[in-house]
Amino acid sequence: MQTNKNYNSGKQLEDDYREANIKKTLSQQEEGKKDSNDRCCGSKRASYILKGCLFIAILLIITALVVLPQVFGGTTSAVDNNNDAKSRFPAPTSVDPPYSTNTTSSPNNNDTAFTPDPRLHQSFYGIDYTPHGTLYQKQCGVKYQNVLEDMKILQQLTTRIRLYGMDCDQASMVLRAIKQLKANMGVVLTLWVDGNSVTYNRQYNIFWQVLKEFGSDHILGVSVGNEAIYREQIVTSDLIKLIKDVKNRLQKSGHSHVPVYTTEIKDLPNLIPEEDAVMDNVHPFFAGTLVEDAANWTWEYFFNVDQYPTLLTAKQLDLNASQTKPAIISEVGWPTYPKDSKVKGAEPSVDNQRILLETFICEANKRQVPYFWFEFKDQPWKAIEFNETRESYWGLFDKDLKLKHARLPDCYTDKWKKGNNTVIQPEPLRSLD
Numbered sequence: 014m015q016t017n018k019n020y021n022s023g024k025q026l027e028d029d030y031r032e033a034n035i036k037k038t039l040s041q042q043e044e045g046k047k048d049s050n051d052r053c054c055g056s057k058r059a060s061y062i063l064k065g066c067l068f069i070a071i072l073l074i075i076t077a078l079v080v081l082p083q084v085f086g087g088t089t090s091a092v093d094n095n096n097d098a099k100s101r102f103p104a105p106t107s108v109d110p111p112y113s114t115n116t117t118s119s120p121n122n123n124d125t126a127f128t129p130d131p132r133l134h135q136s137f138y139g140i141d142y143t144p145h146g147t148l149y150q151k152q153c154g155v156k157y158q159n160v161l162e163d164m165k166i167l168q169q170l171t172t173r174i175r176l177y178g179m180d181c182d183q184a185s186m187v188l189r190a191i192k193q194l195k196a197n198m199g200v201v202l203t204l205w206v207d208g209n210s211v212t213y214n215r216q217y218n219i220f221w222q223v224l225k226e227f228g229s230d231h232i233l234g235v236s237v238g239n240e241a242i243y244r245e246q247i248v249t250s251d252l253i254k255l256i257k258d259v260k261n262r263l264q265k266s267g268h269s270h271v272p273v274y275t276t277e278i279k280d281l282p283n284l285i286p287e288e289d290a291v292m293d294n295v296h297p298f299f300a301g302t303l304v305e306d307a308a309n310w311t312w313e314y315f316f317n318v319d320q321y322p323t324l325l326t327a328k329q330l331d332l333n334a335s336q337t338k339p340a341i342i343s344e345v346g347w348p349t350y351p352k353d354s355k356v357k358g359a360e361p362s363v364d365n366q367r368i369l370l371e372t373f374i375c376e377a378n379k380r381q382v383p384y385f386w387f388e389f390k391d392q393p394w395k396a397i398e399f400n401e402t403r404e405s406y407w408g409l410f411d412k413d414l415k416l417k418h419a420r421l422p423d424c425y426t427d428k429w430k431k432g433n434n435t436v437i438q439p440e441p442l443r444s445l446d
Contacts, residue, residue, distance in 0.1 A: 125193055125194050125195070127165045129169060130166070130169060130416075132416060132418075132419070132420050132421060133166065133169040133170055133416075133421060134169070134170070134421060134422065134423040134424075135168075135169060135170060135171060135172065135426070135428070136170070136374055136375065136378070136421065136422045136423055136424050136425075136426055137170050137171040137374065137386050137422075137426065138171065138173065138377065138378065138382075138383055138384050138385070138426050138427060139171055139172075139173035139174065139175060139201075139383070139384060139385035139386070140167060140170060140171045140173070140174055140175070140385060140386045140388065140389050140409075141174070141175050141177070141343075141344060141346075141385045141386065141387045141388040141389065142163070142167065142174045142175065142176060142187075142388065142389045143176070143177055143183075143388070143389075143392060144159065144160050144163065144181075144183050144186065144187070145159060145392075145394070145412070146159075146181060147178065147180055147181040147183045148180075148181070148394060148398070149180040149181060149212075149215075151394075153180070153181035153182070154181070155181045155182065155183055155186065157186050157189070157190070160183070160186040160187060160190050161190045161193065161194075162414070163190075163389065163390070163414070164187065164190040164191065164194060164196065164198075165194065166389075166410070166414065167198070167389060168194060168196040168197075168198055170389075170409075170421070171198075171386075171426075172197055172198050172199065172428045172429040173198065173199050173200075173201070173233060173385070173429050174187070174198065174199075174200055174201070174385075174389075175200070175201040175203070175236075175343065175385045176200060176201065176202055176203055177203050177205065177239060178203055178204075178205040178216060179202065179203070179204060179205070179215075179216035179219040179220050179223070180205070180215070180216060180219070182219075184200070184202055184219070184220070184223045185222075185223050185226065185227070187200055188200065188223065188227045188231055189227075191231055192227075192231075197428070197429065197430070197431070198231065198429065199231050199232065199233040199429040199431075199434075200231055200232060200233060201232075201233045201234050201235075201236060201385075202220060202223070202232060202234075202235050202236070203235075203236040203237075203238075203239055203276070204216045204217055204220055204235065204236070204237050204238065204255075204259070205238070205239065206237065206238030206239070206241040206246065206247055206252065206255070207241065207244075207246050208241070208246035208247055213255070217259075220235070221262075224266070224268065229268045229270070229271050230431055230432070231431070232268075232271055233272070233429070233434055234271060234272035234273065234274060234289070234290065234434065235259060235263075235271060235272070235273050235274075236274055236275055236276045236292060236343075237252065237255050237256045237259055237273065237274070237275050238252060238255070238275045238276065238277070239275075239276040239294075239343075240276060240277055240278060240279075240294065241275070241277070242275075242277050242279045242280055243277065243278050243279045249280045249283050249284065252275060252277075252284075253283075253284070253287045256273055256274070256275060256287055256288055257287065259273050260273045260289075270434065271434070272289035272290055272434055273288065273289055274288035274289050274290045274291070274292050275288060275292065276292040276293070276294060276343045277292070277293070278293055278294060278318075281293075281318070281319075281322055282322060285322055285323060285326050285338060286326065288338070289338065290338055290339045290340070290341055290436060291319050291322070291323055291338060291339070291340040291341065292341050292343040293315075293318065293319045293340070293341070293342060293343060294342075294343050294344035294345075294387075295311055295314055295315060295318075295319075295342045295343075295344065295345050295384075296344065296345065296346070296387075297310045297311055297314075297345075297347075297359070297369075298346075298347050298348060298356060298359045298361075299356055299359075300314075300356075300359070301356045301357025301358055301359050302357075302358065302359055303358045303359070304347065304359065304360075304365040304368045304369055305368065305372075307347070307359075307368075307369050307372070307373070308369065308372040308373040308376060308377075311342070311345060311373065312380070312382075312442060313442070315340065315342060315382060315439075316441060316442040316443070319340035319341075319342075320340045320438070320439070320441060321441070321445070323337055323338045323339070323340050324337060324441060324445055325445060326338070328445060337438075339383065339436035339437075339438050340383075340438070341383045341384070341385075341436060342382065342383065342384035342385065343384075343385050344385060344387040344388075345373065345384050345385070345386060345387060346366070346369070346386055346387035346388060346407050347359075347361070347365055347366040347369045347407070348361035348366070348403050348404075348406050348407050349361055349362060349363045349365075349366050349406045349407070349408075349417060350362075350402070350403070350405075350406035351402055351403065351406075354402065354403040361403060361406065363417050363418070366417070366418075367418055370418070370421065370422055371422065374386070374422040374424065375422050375424035378424055378425060378426040378427070379424075380439040380440070381427065381437040381438060381439045381440075382437075382439045383427075383436050383437055383438070386409070387407055388407050388408055388409075389408060389409060389410065390408035390409065390410040390411065390412060390414060391405055391406050391407070391408040391410070391411050391412045392404070392405050392407075392408070392412070393405050393412050409421070
């Protein structure tokens with residue numbers, strides 16, 4: 014089975030994902046030309062009139078050049094042209110109905126007020142989140158105000174979010190926003206692992222700085238890597254050493270209650286004894302399922318690949334149910350664009366994402382399956398950096414925070430509570446016998 018990747022610093026998308034090319038459309042502006050030929054001839058007085066007319070015309074032209082750009086969006090610099098070029102992708106709205114407008118609040122950093130969106134409900138167990146501008150190799154660019162606006166929306170959807178790395182101050186910005194909003198939210202932090210020790214050490218050091226500044230009250234857990242073994246960027250034994258190191262240091266610093274694990278789909282039998290939970294990216298889309306069958310496929314996969322091994326390990330060690338390590342779906346979702354990038358019977362579209370939302374979310378909550386929906390908003394940087402269009406359009410919202418759906422599921426889910434990192438677990442689909 015293939016799974017989706019949301020890459021941060023040092024990410025490389027797999028070759029089998031790189032099927033779609035970026036369709037860049039360049040808008041052209043037509044400039045109208047207006048010729049005014051005022052001819053004056055004859056007397057000296059006529060000459061003065063001509064000179065006066067020319068002087069007034071020049072003043073009007075200068076005024077137009079200075080004022081009009083300010084009215085219609087400012088001047089265009091080389092940097093602006095570059096940014097515009099990077100933002101020109103086939104918008105999902107070109108193949109689906111226009112998205113609804115978003116609800117945002119005042120741009121004042123100290124303003125925590127916002128208007129609740131009636132289309133949003135705190136029905137998601139968890140949501141995967143990557144702030145825009147968190148590419149370290151692109152000198153970052155994430156802005157706190159944007160993170161704050163994102164968090165105002167996210168807190169209306171879930172009490173749990175999962176980040177993919179520590180670069181570009183993203184973790185501290187998220188925790189700062191949670192504190193400012195006084196939001197009841199917990200965060201899974203990730204130390205990105207890509208086989209480069211410089212990358213890991215940088216994120217490792219940032220993590221301890223964040224922990225020192227904010228404490229662990231709002232930290233749900235720490236994921237050491239995201240599918241690094243699957244991408245063959247680290248071997249299992251080395252990843253286990255990193256996990257043990259983080260666990261030992263957390264214990265020595267008084268934060269032993271913070272779970273440590275990795276997000277992985279390979280070599281789970283060897284990883285399970287060393288981590289505090291099993292995190293797995295589970296994607297029916299990459300399995301090529303019809304969207305109508307995607308929820309059922311997910312229940313089966315979760316039990317067979319994730320839950321069953323944890324139950325079996327506990328049984329072999331003669332542990333009771335409360336000591337069984339929980340299994341968590343760290344990614345589940347459906348892309349909305351482009352429609353021609355199918356995987357067998359799985360087709361990207363807004364309608365298909367809606368179907369999975371309607372068939373999976375409330376049923377997962379009822380079954381008590383812990384999951385993180387992939388993902389909060391679209392990520393255009395993936396198409397820019399890796400020539401991969403489909404990976405950019407998995408969001409509930411587009412890149413401008415416009416909701417793709419008329420409504421989102423409205424049902425009860427288990428809410429995170431400060432100081433409680435217990436993970437709910439579903440009843441097994443079948444017995445272990």
